[in-house]
Amino acid sequence: MVMAVLIITTNDQVQKILRSSSSSDNAFAIGNLGDIIRKHRHWQEYFPRVEPFYAIKCNDVEPVIRILADMGLSFDCASKIEIQKILDLGVDPSRIIYANTFKQPSFLKFAAENCVSLMTFDCEDELTKIKKVYPEAKLVLRISPQSNYKVKFHLGRKFGCHPLRASELLQVAMKLKLNVIGVSFHVGSGCLETGAFEAAIEQSRKVFDIGLAMGFNMHLLDIGGGFPGQKIQNVETNITFEEIARVANKSLDKYFPGNDVRIIAEPGQYYVASAFTVAVNIITKKIVMDDEIVQPNSTECVDDPTTQNEPVRMYIINDGIYGCFFACFVDPRCYVPSHFKSIDEELYNSTIWGPTCDALDLIIDNVKLPELSTGDWIYFKDMGAYSFPNISSFNNMPRVKEFYICERKLWEEIYQP
Numbered sequence: 001m002v003m004a005v006l007i008i009t010t011n012d013q014v015q016k017i018l019r020s021s022s023s024s025d026n027a028f029a030i031g032n033l034g035d036i037i038r039k040h041r042h043w044q045e046y047f048p049r050v051e052p053f054y055a056i057k058c059n060d061v062e063p064v065i066r067i068l069a070d071m072g073l074s075f076d077c078a079s080k081i082e083i084q085k086i087l088d089l090g091v092d093p094s095r096i097i098y099a100n101t102f103k104q105p106s107f108l109k110f111a112a113e114n115c116v117s118l119m120t121f122d123c124e125d126e127l128t129k130i131k132k133v134y135p136e137a138k139l140v141l142r143i144s145p146q147s148n149y150k151v152k153f154h155l156g157r158k159f160g161c162h163p164l165r166a167s168e169l170l171q172v173a174m175k176l177k178l179n180v181i182g183v184s185f186h187v188g189s190g191c192l193e194t195g196a197f198e199a200a201i202e203q204s205r206k207v208f209d210i211g212l213a214m215g216f217n218m219h220l221l222d223i224g225g226g227f228p229g230q231k232i233q234n235v236e237t238n239i240t241f242e243e244i245a246r247v248a249n250k251s252l253d254k255y256f257p258g259n260d261v262r263i264i265a266e267p268g269q270y271y272v273a274s275a276f277t278v279a280v281n282i283i284t285k286k287i288v289m290d291d292e293i294v295q296p297n298s299t300e301c302v303d304d305p306t307t308q309n310e311p312v313r314m315y316i317i318n319d320g321i322y323g324c325f326f327a328c329f330v331d332p333r334c335y336v337p338s339h340f341k342s343i344d345e346e347l348y349n350s351t352i353w354g355p356t357c358d359a360l361d362l363i364i365d366n367v368k369l370p371e372l373s374t375g376d377w378i379y380f381k382d383m384g385a386y387s388f389p390n391i392s393s394f395n396n397m398p399r400v401k402e403f404y405i406c407e408r409k410l411w412e413e414i415y416q417p
């Protein structure tokens with residue numbers, strides 16, 4: 001791992017690393033740990049009542065989780081290995097929430113052996129399992145908020161119980177003499193409307209009151225993740241983290257006033273998305289005419305006389321959906337390429353493909369780019385979320401090499417010289 005402590009812009013960062021490793025054409029990533037430090041400061045300013053439990057599933061590389069741990073964050077883990085990674089950093093088990101509503105029994109046993117007692121549940125079967133393996137656990141009922149607000153990836157079909165079924169589930173917990181201490185929700189990853197938080201907090205309050213009325217010592221609300229973390233603004237609604245925080249805080253003050261309820265969250269992409277830039281090399285350029293491209297589900301080439309038959313520049317780069325670009329599966333518009341050509345250059349219709357033998361390994365279709373050549377470098381900002389943990393060994397393409405930088409001043413705020 002390379003650790004530099006300096007201030008440079010993304011374009012400079014990529015150029016600098018290119019110069020220092022001129023013999024390699026491998027794709028690489030630059031992680032700016034200073035960006036993560038700044039994000040945490042920003043969180044503390046905008047969410048003074050809400051303790052972040054960083055969702056390690058979003059990006060689990062060691063320098064990231066280490067700096068978050070050293071800044072005092074807590075963690076949301078989904079499996080035995082995630083819990084182990086956080087414990088290995090010396091983090092106290094009380095700073096972990098096992099926030100997977102479906103826990104493999106041996107993982108649950110591991111949590112019990114390591115005193116990771118805070119965990120979520122959303123169904124009866126999970127309660128029965130917890131009763132057998134870890135009856136002292138502190139349980140948080142995950143609800144699936146009922147609203148139609150827009151988010152990029154809905155989680156509610158698989159996770160959370162309908163708020164109207166919460167009472168039934170709480171009765172089961174009561175019968176089993178389990179210790180339910182709170183309510184959690186996740187509005188969905190990539191929240192696009194602040195109303196999603198407003199509705200979910202209101203619904204949580206109702207479930208909270210049901211629990212209190214049944215005699216549970218309810219004292220924790222977990223408002224999940226979904227907070228945007230990209231530098232490049234969301235073009236769909238332009239929603240910002242600050243707007244979400246404003247609306248969520250207002251709802252928290254309305255439905256959970258006072259200090260008797262501990263409020264936590266499970267932000268993932270907020271902390272890491274903008275911290276990483278990935279630089280890739282063009283390994284092949286191929287020019288094809290529009291009408292030569294076989295369309296999916298068709299064995300014929302397109303031959304539509306009404307459309308203009310234009311050349312398409314296909315660039316094959318050396319990282320793709322089996323590398324850092326997995327998220328284009330779920331959001332095809334999420335990657336914006338940057339290049340080193342002048343902004344005055346003419347732009348052409350282009351497509352960017354990943355390097356594997358899979359035709360699904362398509363990163364961006366129909367993007368305007370200047371004329372690029374094999375051997376040129378392009379780069380992508382906002383690559384820190386859901387990229388590294390999704391890298392697979394498909395085709396045995398090399399994993400991007402990571403380089404880390406941090407501004408000296410910020411670094412020294414965490415690690416006194």
Ligand SMILES: Cc1ncc(COP(=O)(O)O)c(C=O)c1O
Pocket residue numbers: 055058076099100155186188189190224225226227266267268269270
């Ligand atoms: C339980 C849970 N918590 C937190 C997160 C992090 O969400 P985000 O990256 O949208 O903040 C996820 C993401 O899937 C999740 O499943």
